[in-house]
Amino acid sequence: MRLSLPSNPRIRSLLWQILLAGLLGVMAWFFVGNLTENLAKRGISFGYDFLSGPAGFDIGERAIAYDADSSYWLAFLVGILNTLRVAVLGIVAATALGLVIAIGALSRNPLLAGLCRSYVEVLRNIPLLVQLFFWYLLLATVLPNSQQPFEILPHLFISKNGFQFPWLSPEAGVLLEYPELGTFGLTGGATLSPEFLALFIGLATYTSAFIAEVIRAGILAVPKGQTEAAASLGLRRLQILKLVVLPQALRVIIPPTTNQYLNLTKNSSLAVAIGYPEVVSVATTTLNQSGRAVEAISILMLVYLTFSLITSFLMHRFEAATRLKER
Amino acid sequence: MNETSLSWRQTLFNGKVNTLITVSLLASLVWFAWNFLPWAVFNAVFTADLEACRAARGSGACWGLIEEKWKLIVFGRYPFEEIWRPIVASIMMLAACLVMSQRQWWTPLILFSAAGVIALSVALMIGGFAGLSSIPTERLGGLALTLLLAIVGNILSLPLAVALALGRTSNLPFIRVVCSGFIELVRGVPLITVLFMASFMFPLFLPSGMNPDVLLRVTGGLILFSAAYQAEVIRGGINSVPRGQIEAAQALGMSYWLIQTKIVLPQAFRVVVPPLVNSFIAIFKDTSLVTIVSMFELFGSLRLALADPQWRPFFIEGFIFVALIYWVFCSAMSRYSRGLERDFAVARR
C-alpha cells in the first residue's frame, strides 16, 4: 500500500523544513532588501572600510597607546581591553566574595548565616543598573576633591580622580612612576577612574550574590554521608569544606558559575550609562561620529558572541573532563 | 537531643572564632543602627520642604523628596488629569498576574482571560478609543511603565519560547539548527545591544514609511530577548520528561503535535515553572535598562526627578525608595518560586 505523499513521515519532515527555509528566505529578502533600499536612499554607504579611518575622539582610560588620530579599529580594541580589564578583575573579586558569603550562609552561627542570606536576598532583587548608579553617585559625593587626595597608604591615593598608584613607567631611567600633585590633581602613575571603581564594586557585589547561591547549592548537593564520614575521621569544619566537600561540589558549581562569569561580562555593557569607556561605549561613539549604525552594532555583537562561545567551549571541555565515569 | 535546636549559646559563642565573629557582627550592627536610625527616622524631614531638608543635610534624611516627586517616579510624565488610567491599568495587570499565579486556576480559559485583561490594561493606558484620549507613548513612565514592559514582555514571549524550545529539540535538522542559532545568538549578547538594535537599527529594516512606535520596538526587543532565555528553561523541562513516555505515546500512534501538547509539555510544565519565574524576575529587573534608550520607566523616572538641581543632593533617599519598590516585587516573586519548588518537590516524591 502506497502512502499518499504527505503521510510519508520523511516527506512530511522535509516539507516542514522547506516551509521554514522558505519563510526565513522571504523574511531575509524583505529585511535586507529594505535595508539596502533605505541606505541607498539616504546616501549612507555600507562597509567596514571606515574602520581604518581616523577615529577623531579620545578615550579617557586606555591600556594601550591611543589618541584621536588612531583608527576606529584601534578604538574598538581599547574598548575590548577595558571590558576585559573590568571583567577579569570583577570575576576574581566576585568569586572570592561569593565563596566567603556562601560559607558564611552555611555557618551554624545564626547571626552570620542571617546576614549572609540577607546580603544575597537584597542584592539579587535590585536591578544592577540601580546599584551601579548608586555606587557611582556615592563615590562622586564621598570622595575628596582631586586637589586634596586622601593617601590611604604611602603613594596610594584616592580622590575624585580615582584610585591612583605607582606604576611601571615606559620612559627609560625610571622604573616606577609615582603620582605627583599638580594644579589639577595628581598626575603620573596609573589611575583607576571612579567610573571603573563604581563598575567594579557594583559588578563584583551583584555577581557575588548569585555566585554565593550557586556555591551554596553545590555544597548542599554533596551527599551528607561525605561530611559525616569526614567528621568521624576527626576533621574540623573548615577542613571538611576545603578537602572533601568543595572538590566534589566543584563539578556542580562550575557550569552555573561560568554562566555568572558570562553574565558579568555582558553586564559590564551597562558601563555606557556611567561613562566607563568599554566596548559598548566606544561602539556608540563610533555610531555617532561615523553614522555607521549597522556596522558598529554588528561588531559589538560579534565581540560578545566571541566571549560567549569561548566560555561555552571551555565549559564543555571542563564538563567532559569531569563527567562521572560511571560503569 | 535534636540537633537543630541548639541553644543560642552553643551556636553563637562556642569557640573563640565563633565568639569573635558574633561579637564583631553585633558591634557592627549596633554601630549601623546607631548611625542609621537617627538619620532615617528621628532627624528626618518628612515634608517636601526644601529649606528644612537643606538644614537637615548630613544629619537627617529628606523623605520630602518622595513626597515632592512620587508622582513622577510612579507614573512618569503621564498627564495628571488622566492619572486614574495607569492606576486602574496597573491594578488590573497585577490582579491578572495574581490570578495566573494560583495553581488551582491553571485552566486554559482562566489563563486566556487573564491575558485578555492584560491586553485591556495596556489599551487603557494608551487610549485612543471609546472616548479615552490618546496618550503619546513617550508620556508613559514610572512604575506603570515598568509593570507594562515586564508583564507584557514576559507573557508574550512564552509562545515564542515554547516554539523555540520545541524547535531546538526537534528531529528536523534545519529547524534545530535555526532555533539553536537564534537562541545562542540572543543569549550571547547583552540586552543593551538588543535595545540599541531595536532603537537605532530596526527602522532601517522596514520599508521607508513604516515607522513603528518606540514602545512597540522596545517591547519587541524585550520579547525576543526573554523568549531565548525562557526557551532554554523550557528545553530543560522537555528533556526531563522520561523518554519512555514519548516512546509509549508513539507506540499508541500519536502524532508529533499530539505527543507534545498532551504528554510532554504538561509534564515539563511542573519542572519548568520555578526557573521560569526566576527568568521573569530577571526580565523585571532588566526593564531598568530601557532608560538607555530614553524611556522613563521606574528608574529612569527617578533619574528624571533627580535631574532637578535643587533636589539632586538627596539622591540617596530617592535610590532607597526605588530600590525598595524593586525589592518588594522581586523578592515576592522569588518567594513564590521557592514555594512552588517545594510544592512540586513534595508532589514528585
Place this chain on the structure above:
Amino acid sequence: MFKKSVIGTAVTLGLAIAASPVLANKTLESVKSKGTLSCGIHTGLGGFGIADSAGKWTGFDVDFCRAVAAAALSDNTKVRYVPLNAAQRFAALQSGEIDVLSRNTTWTMSRDTQLGLTFGATTYYDGQGFLVNKSLKVKSVKGLKGATVCVQSGTTTEKNMADYFRANKITYKPVVIEDFKASVAAYVEGRCQAYTTDASGLAAIRANDVKNPNDHIILPEIISKEPLGPVVRRGDEDWAKLVSWVHFAMLTAEELGITSANVDEKRSDTNPEVQRLLGQGNNDFGKSMGLDPAWAYRVIKQVGNYGEVFERNVGRNTPLKLDRGPNALWTNGGLQYAPPIR
C-alpha cells in the same frame, strides 16, 4: 496539513505591521495627513528645549518647531515633541520617527554628506567653549593642562576638544558621559574641573545647574564654529526648503520691524516687501511650497519674529543672558542674513 495557527500568526503579524502609520514619500503631505508635526528636541537644555513639570516644552529650538507647525499646519500647537539624546537624534530622523530635528545640532560636512540628512538654515551661530570653576584660577583654555574635562558623548564637542588640545599640545583627560544631565552633574560634583559644549549651552548650565553661577566662568576662547540649525532627511527637497524659509521669514519680519503684536496692522501696510512677506494682494509665495499665502503671517503671529524668539528664550532678560553677538541681523553687524522674499 497547514496548521491554522501558522496562517493565523502570519496574518496577524502582517496586519500589525501594516497598522503602523505609513509615511508618504513627501514629508509635507504626511505631516498634513497626520495632523501633527513630529519634532525632535533636546531632552532638557535650558533656553533651547526644556519641559516644566506639567510637561510643557519651551525654548529656542522648541519655538522653531512651533513656527514650522504654524506654517505647515496653521496651528503652532499641533506639534508632537520627541525628546532625543545626542546618540539617538540622527537615527530617529533617518528612520522617519521625526519630521524635523530641532536640537541645537551643528552643521558639519560629514553630517551633511554621509548621514543621509540635509541641514536647513542656521538659526543660531555658536561656538564651543569651556566652563570652569573660578577657584581654579584658570584664565585661559591653555591653562587646562592636565585637567579632567567632562563632555557629552556623540557630539562635535568631543571631537573638537580632541583636535584643539592636540594641536596646542595640551594633555588632558576626557570624561565622556552619554546622558547630558549626568555629564553636567559630573562637572557640578567635581568629578571634572571643566565642562565643554557650545557657549550657549554653557550659559544655560551656569544659569540653571550650578549651585552659584558666580563661582563659574566661561573661558574666553571659542575653539570652534558651531552653526546650529534644524535638520531634515535627504531626498525631500521641498520639505527642506520649507523649513529653511520659515527661518528666513522670521528674519525678514525682524528686518521689516514686524512683530507678533503689530503683524495684524502691518497687513494693511503698503510697503511691497511687507506685502510679499505677509501674502497680501496678489502675492502668493507659499503656493510653490505647498502652503497658502498667509504662511509667514501665521508664523509671526503665533510665534514671533527672530528677535522676539531670541529675547524670549535666551536673551538679556532670561537666566542665560546671552547677547545677540553673531546672531544679530546683518544690518547690525551679525551673521543672520535672509535671502529676499521675492
